[in-house]
Amino acid sequence: xxxxxxxxxxxxxxxxxxxxxxxxxxxxxxxxxxxxxxxxxxxxxxxxxxxxxxxxxxxxxxxxxxxxxxxxxxxxxxxxxxxxxxxxxxxxxxxxxxxxxxxxxxxxxxxxxxxxxxxxxxxxxxxxxxxxxxxxxxxxxxxxxxxxxxxxxxxxxxxxxxxxxxxxxxxxxxxxxxxxxxxxxxxxxxxxxxxxxxxxxxxxxxxxxxxxxxxxxxxxxxxxxxxxxxxxxxxxxxxxxxxxxxxxxxxxxxxxxxxxxxxxxxxxxxxxxxxxxxxxxxxxxxxxxxxxxxxxxxxxxxxxxxxxxxxxxxxxxxxxxxxxxxxxxxxxxxxxxxxxxxxxxx
Amino acid sequence: xxxxxxxxxxxxxxxxxxxxxxxxxxxxxxxxxxxxxxxxxxxxxxxxxxxxxxxxxxxxxxxxxxxxxxxxxxxxxxxxxxxxxxxxxxxxxxxxxxxxxxxxxxxxxxxxxxxxxxxxxxxxxxxxxxxxxxxxxxxxxxxxxxxxxxxxxxxxxxxxxxxxxxxxxxxxxxxxxxxxxxxxxxxxxxxxxxxxxxxxxxxxxxxxxxxxxxxxxxxxxxxxxxxxxxxxxxxxxxxxxxxxxxxxxxxxxxxxxxxxxxxxxxxx
Numbered sequence: 275x276x277x278x279x280x281x282x283x284x285x286x287x288x289x290x291x292x293x294x295x296x297x298x299x300x301x302x303x304x305x306x307x308x309x310x311x312x313x314x315x316x317x318x319x320x321x322x323x324x325x326x327x328x329x330x331x332x333x334x335x336x337x338x339x340x341x342x343x344x345x346x347x348x349x350x351x352x353x354x355x356x357x358x359x360x361x362x363x364x365x366x367x368x369x370x371x372x373x374x375x376x377x378x379x380x381x382x383x384x385x386x387x388x389x390x391x392x393x394x395x396x397x398x399x400x401x402x403x404x405x406x407x408x409x410x411x412x413x414x415x416x417x418x419x420x421x422x423x424x425x426x427x428x429x430x431x432x433x434x435x436x437x438x439x440x441x442x443x444x445x446x447x448x449x450x451x452x453x454x455x456x457x458x459x460x461x462x463x464x465x466x467x468x469x470x471x472x473x474x475x476x477x478x479x480x481x482x483x484x485x486x487x488x489x490x491x492x493x494x495x496x497x498x499x500x501x502x503x504x505x506x507x508x509x510x511x512x513x514x515x516x517x518x519x520x521x522x523x524x525x526x527x528x529x530x531x532x533x534x535x536x537x538x539x540x541x542x543x544x545x546x547x548x549x550x551x552x553x554x555x556x557x558x559x560x561x562x563x564x565x566x567x568x569x570x571x572x573x574x575x576x577x578x579x580x581x582x583x584x585x586x587x588x589x590x591x592x593x594x595x596x597x598x599x600x601x602x603x604x605x606x607x608x609x610x611x612x613x614x615x616x617x618x619x620x
Numbered sequence: 621x622x623x624x625x626x627x628x629x630x631x632x633x634x635x636x637x638x639x640x641x642x643x644x645x646x647x648x649x650x651x652x653x654x655x656x657x658x659x660x661x662x663x664x665x666x667x668x669x670x671x672x673x674x675x676x677x678x679x680x681x682x683x684x685x686x687x688x689x690x691x692x693x694x695x696x697x698x699x700x701x702x703x704x705x706x707x708x709x710x711x712x713x714x715x716x717x718x719x720x721x722x723x724x725x726x727x728x729x730x731x732x733x734x735x736x737x738x739x740x741x742x743x744x745x746x747x748x749x750x751x752x753x754x755x756x757x758x759x760x761x762x763x764x765x766x767x768x769x770x771x772x773x774x775x776x777x778x779x780x781x782x783x784x785x786x787x788x789x790x791x792x793x794x795x796x797x798x799x800x801x802x803x804x805x806x807x808x809x810x811x812x813x814x815x816x817x818x819x820x821x822x823x824x825x826x827x828x829x830x831x832x833x834x835x836x837x838x839x840x841x842x843x844x845x846x847x848x849x850x851x852x853x854x855x856x857x858x859x860x861x862x863x864x865x866x867x868x869x870x871x872x873x874x875x876x877x878x879x880x881x882x883x884x885x886x887x888x
Contacts, residue, residue: 483800
């Protein structure tokens with residue numbers, strides 16, 4: 275027990291040193307990829323809580339991210355930038371005068387997103403399976419259409435530009451780490467067990483005294499909170515948001531990560547978020563013209579991921595990790611020939 | 621003293637009346653059985669009591685114990701149409717005819733989940749492991765291990781629940797139901813698919829937990845050996861209608877029951 279705590283702290287320190295070194299030596303291209311990796315970790319974990327651990331097949335993630343991204347962007351943009359952005363219709367007050375620091379803005383973005391999840395969760399979470407997927411997908415599209423049309427708040431289809439690029443490696447890795455901590459702690463708590471019970475068998479869970487509605491909404495809102503935070507990080511990383519960013523494609527990207535990593539595995543999601551995000555960059559050559567005389571096929575690299583998703587769904591239903599998790603005991607169990615005593619060595 | 625009764629509960633599915641005017645009365649500490657041929661409406665009656673179905677007509681009444689001014693008071697409460705989780709919260713736990721364990725979770729987790737309804741800590745206390753939650757979690761684990769010990773599954777606690785043999789899965793389901801702190805335990809065919817040895821064990825087991833946990837047991841069962849061996853009283857359903865009730869001896873000699881099970885000789 276104690277040994278594991280020491281290793282965990284050591285791993286966090288190593289990660290801290292890595293972030294420090296990376297921040298000072300790596301070029302902006304690699305930094306961008308690393309930032310995206312960490313943001314997709316947050317997004318993947320939040321979706322995995324809803325889809326993987328609670329068994330609610332929700333496709334509304336882009337909607338939650340949009341709420342978080344817009345809220346964070348609007349709260350952190352300097353007043354002058356806001357005036358430049360809203361040249362057609364002025365931004366409503368008091369938003370035009372507020373400038374918040376990054377952290378409270380992110381938190382409010384997350385809370386707002388959780389609140390929206392609570393509002394739509396109440397009616398929608400009575401549905402199951404495919405119907406829930408369709409309803410949540412519809413919700414995400416509705417959010418996008420609303421954001422396109424509420425010009426005095428979101429600047430409509432023009433989007434927001436010049437968002438301060440506060441997001442850096444410290445923010446993304448810090449928040450990713452925080453999200454991992456919260457998720458691990460939640461999943462291993464009594465509430466997490468209740469979520470898993472709902473995933474395994476709703477009828478049995480209900481007759482064991484678990485209120486389905488309360489726990490589904492809870493899981494949905496916590497997931498949406500982190501989706502909102504992830505959206506906020508993304509907006510302030512890229513520096514611009516517009517409604518077209520939050521199409522179904524974004525949800526698909528996150529879904530791809532959790533399916534490849536394993537629905538119901540935190541470890542799987544983290545590994546998969548890094549692998550998928552980095553692979554998406556390395557496979558960019560597929561979008562460029564490869565043979566002389568053959569025109570380029572933009573979007574070819576996404577075909578790789580679609581094919582991969584099909585292969586995984588057909589042949590490896592449990593993804594990379596299934597529902598298994600990383601632990602120090604298991605890691606050392608691989609290296610030491612002797613089997614460990616139950617509960618690890620003391 | 622009765623702990624629960626139903627007042628003419630009736631369940632209709634469209635034009636079909638699955639159960640008609642079922643009047644059940646459970647007295648404290650009894651083991652009561654519900655028998656009847658296939659399709660008689662036994663599980664439907666169960667589902668009305670546990671909130672899976674809302675009866676088309678009639679009421680389900682539960683005697684809720686509460687302590688008022690230091691004295692124990694019993695108040696009759698109408699629980700018709702409450703949700704299954706609310707009914708479990710009041711102290712009526714059930715098992716299922718076709719085992720419904722949380723298959724991919726460990727034996728211990730299965731029992732721990734049933735403790736969740738008594739957790740007072742909120743989700744933040746649980747995430748940040750605040751003192752109240754830590755205390756509750758510790759109590760929960762102790763209680764669950766204790767229960768597993770009593771049903772003889774303690775050494776299997778880390779195994780996946782669907783890797784257990786059939787008889788043990790049945791026991792685990794009962795242990796899980798017990799973890800919700802019930803006063804009434806409803807068992808839906810606990811001996812289904814068991815061999816004679818397992819059936820004997822189960823009979824003794826049900827009696828033991830009844831005494832140990834101060835329970836009232838209401839069960840659906842087909843094994844006549846089990847039913848006649850442990851029931852204080854028996855209700856017989858046929859096509860949704862209660863055709864007989866009484867002690868095992870009376871039921872065994874009831875002409876209508878014999879007819880329902882064996883059929884009527886038309887030449888006679």
